[in-house]
Each structure stands twice: as C-alpha cells, then as structure tokens.
Amino acid sequence: MLFHTKKILFTVFTILFFFSTCQKKKQQKETIKTKGVVNEIVANSSDRDLKDIKKDGILKALVVYSSTSYFLYKGQPMGFEYELLQRLAKHLNLKLEIVVSDNLDTQFEVLNRGDVDIIAHGMTITNQRKWEVDFTEHLFLTKQVLVQKKPDNYRTMSWSNLQKNVIDDPLDLIGDTVSIRKNSSYVERIISLANEIGGEIYIDTLDSKLSTGEIIDMVVEGSIKYTIADENLAKINASSNPILKIDVPISFSQRIAWVTRKKAENFRKVVNEWILSERQNLDYFVIYNKYFKNKRFFKRRIKSDYYSLKNNQISEYDDLIKEYTKKLGWDWRLLASQIYQESKFDPNAKSWAGAKGLMQIMPPTAEDLGITDVTDPVQSIRGGTTYLNQIYDRFTDIPNEIDRIKFTLASFNCGYGHVRDAQRLAAANQLNPLIWEDNVDKMLLALRFPKNYNKPIIKYGYVRGTEPFIYVEQIFDRFQHYKQFIDQEQQK
Numbered sequence: 001m002l003f004h005t006k007k008i009l010f011t012v013f014t015i016l017f018f019f020s021t022c023q024k025k026k027q028q029k030e031t032i033k034t035k036g037v038v039n040e041i042v043a044n045s046s047d048r049d050l051k052d053i054k055k056d057g058i059l060k061a062l063v064v065y066s067s068t069s070y071f072l073y074k075g076q077p078m079g080f081e082y083e084l085l086q087r088l089a090k091h092l093n094l095k096l097e098i099v100v101s102d103n104l105d106t107q108f109e110v111l112n113r114g115d116v117d118i119i120a121h122g123m124t125i126t127n128q129r130k131w132e133v134d135f136t137e138h139l140f141l142t143k144q145v146l147v148q149k150k151p152d153n154y155r156t157m158s159w160s161n162l163q164k165n166v167i168d169d170p171l172d173l174i175g176d177t178v179s180i181r182k183n184s185s186y187v188e189r190i191i192s193l194a195n196e197i198g199g200e201i202y203i204d205t206l207d208s209k210l211s212t213g214e215i216i217d218m219v220v221e222g223s224i225k226y227t228i229a230d231e232n233l234a235k236i237n238a239s240s241n242p243i244l245k246i247d248v249p250i251s252f253s254q255r256i257a258w259v260t261r262k263k264a265e266n267f268r269k270v271v272n273e274w275i276l277s278e279r280q281n282l283d284y285f286v287i288y289n290k291y292f293k294n295k296r297f298f299k300r301r302i303k304s305d306y307y308s309l310k311n312n313q314i315s316e317y318d319d320l321i322k323e324y325t326k327k328l329g330w331d332w333r334l335l336a337s338q339i340y341q342e343s344k345f346d347p348n349a350k351s352w353a354g355a356k357g358l359m360q361i362m363p364p365t366a367e368d369l370g371i372t373d374v375t376d377p378v379q380s381i382r383g384g385t386t387y388l389n390q391i392y393d394r395f396t397d398i399p400n401e402i403d404r405i406k407f408t409l410a411s412f413n414c415g416y417g418h419v420r421d422a423q424r425l426a427a428a429n430q431l432n433p434l435i436w437e438d439n440v441d442k443m444l445l446a447l448r449f450p451k452n453y454n455k456p457i458i459k460y461g462y463v464r465g466t467e468p469f470i471y472v473e474q475i476f477d478r479f480q481h482y483k484q485f486i487d488q489e490q491q492k
Contacts, residue, residue, distance in 0.1 A: 041132045042262045046114025050266035053117055059094040061085050062101050062116040065309075065484070066211040068233065068291045069121060070098065072308035073301045075315055075340040077481040080291040081120040084139075084278070091274050100484050105183050105208040108133050112261055118271070119259035122230070124185035134262045137275040138255035140288065142230045144189055146170070146178075146248040147238075149219050154243065166245050167226075174199030179224035181206045181215060186228035189251050213237055213309075220244065230256065232292040239295035240302055308485040315345040317358065317377055324385040328392065330405065333482040335385070337475045338409065347377050359384030391416060398434055406436040409475060410444065410468040417460040419468075422447060424457045441469050 053059060063070045063081050070079035082098070089096035099116050101107055107119050111133065118136075124144075125135045151157065151165050167173065170193055180186040182205035194201040204224065206215060216237045218224045229237075234246040260268045278284045290297065301307045306315060314336045315321075321339065325332040342360040343349035355362050357380035366374050369383040391408045394416065398404040411419045422443040423433035431439040444465035446452045453462045 039131065041112060045112035045261055045263055047263055048114045048117065048261070049264045050270060053094065053267060054092075057095055058097050059085070059089045059092060059118070060097045060099060060116040061118050061120045062099050062107060062110060064104070064121045064211060065100050067213040067298075067302065067309055068236065070100070072314070072481065072485040073304065074306045075336070075345055077478070077485075080287060081122070083287050084284075085120050087278070087283075088271065088274055092270065098481070098484065103208055104181065108259070111259060114261075117260070117264070117267065121258070122256040123259055124230075125255045125257055126185055126188060128188060129185075129259075132262070133259050134264075134268060135255075135257040135259055136268060137272045138257045139275065140232070140256055141253045142232045142256055143249050143253050144186060144228050144251040145231045145234050145246050146173075146250055147216055147219050147227045147229050147234050148225070148245050148248075149222065150243050150245050152243070167248060170248065170250060171197055171199075173201050173226070175201075176226070177202040177204050178226045178228060179204040179206055179215070179218070180228055181210055181212075182208055185254075189228065193250060216241075216244070236292050236295065236298050240299045312487050314482060314486055315339075317345060317381065320377060320381050324381045328385055328389055331479070331483075331488065333486055333488070334405070334475070334479045337478040337482055338412075339381070339384075340478060341471060341475050347375050347380065361387070388412060400435070403434065403436045406472050406476070407440070409472050410436075410441075413471045414444070414463050414465075414468040415460070418444070418447065418463040421453075421458045421460050421463070422465075425452060425455070428455070428457060436472070441472070445469055
C-alpha cells in the first residue's frame with residue numbers, strides 16, 4: 001500500500017514537473033510569439049546578450065544628438081543620457097562607445113540587428129513598441145503637453161484677449177493640425193485623443209531626423225503651429241522662449257525608459273538593477289535637474305558660440321588650431337582635444353608644475369621654442385605644434401600612424417625618454433614595443449614601481465605613468481566625440 005502511494009506521488013510530481021517545464025518554455029517563447037503569431041522581427045534579431053557584451057568589453061549605446069541627451073559645450077561632451085551611460089559603463093566595467101542615431105525611424109532595426117546594445121534615448125513605454133523591443137525600468141515620469149506659440153504682442157494683451165488666441169483645452173484641437181515627428185509616441189497619443197474627444201485632429205508628420213528641441217524651435221519661428229512634447233523637454237526649451245505656451249496636458253503621466261532587445265534578458269536585468277539603484281542616488285537627481293530643470297545653464301549654453309547645436313565650432317581658437325595643425329598632418333579636432341586636455345582652452349591656465357598657456361608648455365621648453373609669452377594663444381599653439389612635430393619625427397620606428405601619434409602625445413606629457421624606457425621594458429616582457437595599447441602603455445604604468453624603474457635597461461628612472469596613460473586615453477576618447485559633433489572641414 002505504501003509503495004503504491006509513493007508511486008502515485010512520484011507520478012503526480014513527474015506530471016507537475018513536466019507541466020512546470022513546459023510553462024517555463026512557453027514563457028520564454030512569449031517574446032517571440034504572441035497570440036499564436038510568430039514575431040519574425042524578434043525571432044530574427046541578434047542573440048547578443050550580457051556575456052557577449054562583457055567579452056567584447058564595450059557597451060555600444062545609440063543616442064540622439066539633442067539639447068538634453070548628448071551635445072558638445074565648450075569642448076566637453078555633455079547630456080543627460082551621456083552622463084548616465086558613463087556611470088552605467090563604469091558600473092559594468094565596460095568601455096563606452098557612443099553611436100549617434102541619424103534616423104529615429106530605424107533605431108529599433110539598428111538595435112535588433114546587434115549594431116548597438118541599448119537605445120539610450122528616453123522613450124515612452126507603449127504596448128505597440130513592446131511588440132519588437134523591451135524597455136528598461138523607467139528613468140522618470142512625465143506627461144505630454146501641447147506646445148504652441150503665443151501672439152507676438154502677448155505681453156501687451158489682456159488675459160481674456162490672450163485666452164481667445166491660444167488653446168487651453170485639447171477639445172479646441174478638433175479640426176486643427178498638429179505637427180509631429182512620424183512614428184513617435186506623440187502620433188499614437190494624438191490618434192487616441194481624437195478618438196476620446198470624438199473629433200478629427202489632423203497630423204502633419206515631420207522628418208524623423210528632427211529632435212524634439214528642433215521641432216519646438218519650429219513653433220517659435222512660426223513655421224508650424226502646434227506640436228507635442230514631453231513636459232520636461234517642453235519646460236526646459238520654453239525657459240529661453242517665453243513666447244511658448246506649454247501648459248495644456250495631452251496625456252496622463254507616462255513612463256520614460258531606455259530600450260533593449262527582447263532576447264537580451266541578462267543584460268536588461270543588470271541594467272534594471274542599476275537603474276533602480278540609481279533612482280535612489282542623489283547624484284541621479286543632480287544630473288536630471290542639470291539638464292531638465294536648470295534654466296540658467298540651459299540659457300547660457302544655447303547662447304554660446306561653442307555649443308555644438310548652434311555652431312560647428314569647438315573653441316574660439318579653432319582657426320588657429322586648423323592653421324598650425326597643417327604641418328603635423330593631424331586631424332585638427334585631435335589637437336583641439338589635446339588643448340582641451342591641457343588647459344580647457346584657457347590661455348592663462350597654469351599647472352602645479354609651472355606649465356602655462358593653452359598647450360601648457362614648461363618654461364625651459366618655451367625658451368627653446370622661442371616663445372616669449374606662453375599666455376599668447378598664437379605663440380602657444382605655434383610652439384606646441386612645433387614641439388609635437390619634433391617628437392613625432394623621432395618615432396620613425398612606429399609603423400602605425402595612430403600608434404605613432406599616441407607615442408607622441410605620451411612623450412609630450414611625460415617626456416620622450418620615459419616613453420623609450422617603456423618600449424625597452426615592453427620588449428623585456430615579451431610585449432610589442434611598437435604598439436601603444438595593451439603593450440607600451442602598460443609598461444609606462446609599470447614604471448611607477450622600483451622593481452621596474454631600477455632595472456639596468458631603464459635609463460630615465462621613475463615616471464608617474466598613470467598620467468600619460470590617462471592623458472592619451474582621454475584625448476582620443478574626446479576626439480571621438482568631437483568627430484561626432486564637428487565637421488572636419490576641408491583644410492586649406
């Protein structure tokens with residue numbers, strides 16, 4: 001009897017286990033199959049997940065070039081998404097690679113193809129979008145509002161007269177036209193609103209390459225009458241355009257999040273854990289407020305000549321940099337990145353070691369180069385590029401151009417002799433003395449320690465190797481950003 005009972009229990013357990021396993025498999029397939037319809041977009045998407053990302057050591061993020069997400073200001077890449085991505089990459093111990101979206105319509109395609117790992121562009125979570133992608137935990141909540149322009153003479157109008165000339169209720173949109181970027185969540189919302197109020201609202205679809213900020217500017221210019229925007233974006237843009245009216249809500253609060261592939265479950269899990277942790281962190285709110293609530297900072301940067309969304313300019317010294325980069329044969333934006341690294345474009349900058357000027361040239365070197373005033377931008381850039389050229393010409397043994405430039409920059413920072421020492425140490429450690437990354441750069445770091453700088457092959461002794469290592473890395477990282485924002489332009 002006892003044996004029979006055990007047999008029955010075993011059979012029941014087996015059936016339950018089988019049922020549970022089937023349910024798990026069914027749940028796993030739900031991302032690919034919905035209501036019996038196979039989602040070919042998801043089925044054919046890349047299988048790249050956390051393991052693959054970690055193996056490559058690179059986090060590839062698709063961002064939008066806009067006034068809040070990612071831009072260049074006074075030579076420094078900035079933006080809400082950019083700052084958060086830096087923190088995420090550091091948290092995951094990955095190198096961040098930024099890819100700027102040139103067409104919002106193709107973002108999901110780029111993601112599912114595996115070209116990037118995440119779309120770091122605040123998107124409204126909608127069921128329609130969930131068909132082909134998955135969202136992270138939300139970054140913040142906002143609502144959609146109507147963006148319209150007040151009459152040009154609104155300051156002299158009475159309140160009652162002003163009300164007659166603007167929309168204060170979404171019902172007043174019946175029979176009118178709203179201009180919206182196609183395939184955006186704003187289109188979905190206007191269609192739903194028209195159904196809710198039982199009237200026709202016409203949609204003028206705009207180019208998907210336009211950012212929300214650019215579309216809001218079109219309202220200010222009068223080229224379009226109305227548009228829809230997330231309230232936080234509308235508020236910060238309206239802070240410099242008081243002629244805008246942005247207080248008519250079009251939706252309830254909505255969740256704004258980043259986007260991942262449906263198949264990237266493990267990656268999404270760690271990102272979600274990180275977002276939940278970040279939302280409890282004071283730094284997160286400081287970053288958010290910086291880009292969406294700090295009206296003074298917003299006004300200051302949009303008026304600056306060195307704001308990438310306004311001008312194709314990095315600094316006021318661009319023309320000088322272009323002129324003196326000719327003899328180097330380098331991309332002028334690379335030299336601009338070095339000058340930012342040295343002085344942040346401050347001609348009066350002075351280091352703790354006594355280096356001065358835009359290119360932070362030491363007094364003995366300045367004397368050798370014939371520089372009489374290191375604070376003079378012309379003399380500093382002319383002398384600095386001459387010195388770079390002298391160093392560059394001494395590295396004829398380096399076959400790769402990029403490596404040769406990195407050896408030159410490192411020597412500019414810590415001295416030519418120390419870099420040659422690092423090459424000798426690389427050869428002694430079975431590394432390639434002619435390659436910078438993961439070879440000579442590591443040996444510069446190693447020259448911080450007595451066991452290395454006291455070796456007979458080392459001629460110049462101790463060096464603070466961390467400085468040139470970071471120096472070269474940051475200059476090239478910034479250079480990549482400059483290439484995203486600033487046109488090369490034809491050298492004359």
